[in-house]
Amino acid sequence: MSSSQKQPHVLVISYPAQGHVNPLLQFCKRLVAKGIKTTFATTLSFSKSVTFDKNNHLINLETFSDGFDDNGPDEIVPPEVFFPKLREVGPKSLSDLVLQLDRPNVIIYDGFLPWALDVAKRFRLMGVAFFTQTCAVNSIYYHVNRKLLTVPLTDSVVSVPGLPLLENYETPSFVHKYGLFPDVQDLVFNQFTNIDQADWVFFNSFYKLEEEVLDWMGKLWHVRTIGPSLPSIYLDKRLLDDKDYLVNILNPKGSECMNWLNGKPKSSVVYLSFGSMTQPNPEQMKEITCALTDCGFSFLLVVKSCEEDKQLFAKLVLKQGLVVPWCPQLQVLAHESIGCFVTHCGLNSVLEAIGLGVPMVAMPQWSDQTTNAKYVEDVWGVGVRARPDANGLVSSRVLGSCIREVMEGEKGLQMKKNVMKWRDLAKEAIGEGGSSDNNIDEFVAELKLMF
Template sequence: MEASKQAHKAHVLVVPFPGQGHINPMLQFSKRLASKGIKPTLTPTVYIAKSMHTTTIPTLYGPPIQLRPISDGYDDGGKNQAQSTAVYLDSLRVHGPKTLVQLVKKLIEEGDPVKAIIYDGFLPWALDVAKQFGLLGVVFFTQSCSVNSIYYHVQRGLIQLPLQGPGPSTVSVPGAPELQPWEVPSFVGQYGSYPFWFHVVLEQFSNIDQVDWVLCNIFYDMEKEVVDWMAKMWKIRTIGPTVPSYYLDKRLEDDKDYNLQFFKPNTILCKNWLDSKPKHSVIYISFGSAAKLSEEQFEELAQGLKISNQTFLWVVRESEQAKLPKRFIDETSELGLVVSWASQLEVLSHEATCCFVTHCGFNSVLEALCIGVPVVGVPQYTDQGTNAKFMEDVWRVGIRAKIDEKGIVRREEVEKCIREMMGGRKKEEFMMNVAKWKKLAKQAMDEGGSSDKNIDEFVAYLTEC
């Protein structure tokens, strides 16, 4: 075996689900493993690997992260090449395990076998591949423990669907607050919507009892009671938040970025614009890489921003910009800036940013907690309603915008939430709470912190087994 292949403590495959919100956390965790002497090989799909324009990702204190792709059956266009999301997911289930098996065999032939497969919970077939080769199977949850506990309870028949009977039904799982139907993940609360995604989130638990480790992208203080309950069933460890080190413990120098962007950020424009604004004066609005708002919701958000008369930076993807009201950008050019994409970490950490209007995707919520920015939650679907509940009522770092009978946040509500964040009676409480969570997140990732200890324990297990 070559000397370079003997330098690391263990070699692992990291298999993410092919979406930016899933790849980024697992890539960041891979950087942490590399810094502790583990060799992680990331296995995105062929199309995503091509989009990354590299075969390796450098790490400062460890071996570079190799990219060895597997196939989803759509190597030239990924999900966009498929007829529908359902068709794509079916293709991924067929081609993913076949090409993962081929990769494991190829690495054995190259004299660089792996000890474990760390896989996204959305890809339970990766555990079957691990067991086929006698490898450790490690599931990585990119969503919160409470969300996954709800999915587990549904999958095991412990929560009966649909939720609504003669009256609204609440949902309770151990360690989590009682949730109203609109606060549970939409695939559960709106039973029958997106049946293909419903299958994906429940299948996470189809074979989990065979798993060796369960890793969660949170830090323990976020969901103590839920983690303690899950620990009765599985070897679970919290290893997050998987936010670049620069915004937490700063132990991985120059780790300021996820190294993966599906959209090109307007970095210089955003920075120069923010630099020209006073401290804590800018509202940052972004609904992530996947959410699709209706034209009516765009209209209400736009008018709410106008009547609030507050400075704003609004990320509206190019594919969504046609939904903006005509002349809105021209009419608000002195007040705000609309861009097609931004480096969210840089915007949130800029001293001009005051609050974050977000769909409450879990990565966005984690970034807000870690950087210390209060949140206005406008959840859209999937786990976002549950994240918004925790953000407002458990972590107490922001407020949820109220929707009307059509599910729309009206302009008056937009203005009200913004004013509450910019100078309302709860602003001081929000700022104190985000400062507390920012400190706890940093402590978790500091040397000897709860998440860092858990990563060390995992590394020791990989090394010894």
């Protein structure tokens, strides 16, 4: 070990998607604040498609290869090509990075990259799994991986320890639509092939949010929650100048959104966004347009630009709304004018809404979002699901009813009380002496014992 290695050095490896990069980078900030040297790495091809905060001087940024290093930022590789190549090239590239860094002491790896744990063990390093989806969702995947839950599903109701009873369709789409997305489903199920070798298992959650399933998982692994992984200014305010994530996949039109919101009354605006990975189809967008027209509330809609969408919203925007291709979501959710968040229910968006006290209308698209939506409505009581018809379409009538319920209904008042309760619990968890903060301290103390 070189003389420069007088302190623990953690290498954090992320799957190349913003929903994974953001929470892992936020965790890096927490480690740095507690005196741990930290290097963050994602794929070279992904790094070309995002903008990293140039003011970051504390986290070392590195890249590894996914086999598509020469790709431009707009080149999309289909899953059936990307995943096998990443599994083939990733371990060798990560091993080279470990040697280049003069061997860090710990590899914290994204659960989507289980081969990184094999690399850690090959170098006799501590290996730590970090999951960016809920404990509930990952418990379902674990049960499928270990053949404790048989797929395709045959029963209308699914029972998993530590979870409420789930209707078939409330499981992740890779479970209740088994076989429809074969490459992605293999990715999520195979996260648990070697999990028993991990020294620690981290979740971007907090204990009181998923208490029962965490207690069950604690019988299997050294499990700890370290979240919610949001910028400190929105929670405990203990990290200096931590106002945003360090990376953006697009350049948000912050000033336009915020200036527009500044002119709106408190809790009067419906904010709609469906994440960076998926977008409602044209038929669904028409239903959304009709719902917004009928409701009459002011709205801020994030939708990827296309000519058809521009024509759909042109007249409506003049009267009551603003449509943008992207926006600074944290700043928007923190604005007092926001009364409701219509969301796809990706975990980062759900945690942001909870952390900022905004009730939700859940419109899950795929993946873990269907299970997250179940929890939003039935477990945490912080929103309502806009349920699709037999063809998978959420009608304008259903969506409009859900928006009105959150914005002005009696049930909406209870949702607002509930989300404020969870907001306070989130702040408590990540604040000094909270459950997540104590878990991070416990991990840091073990690292420092190495020296």
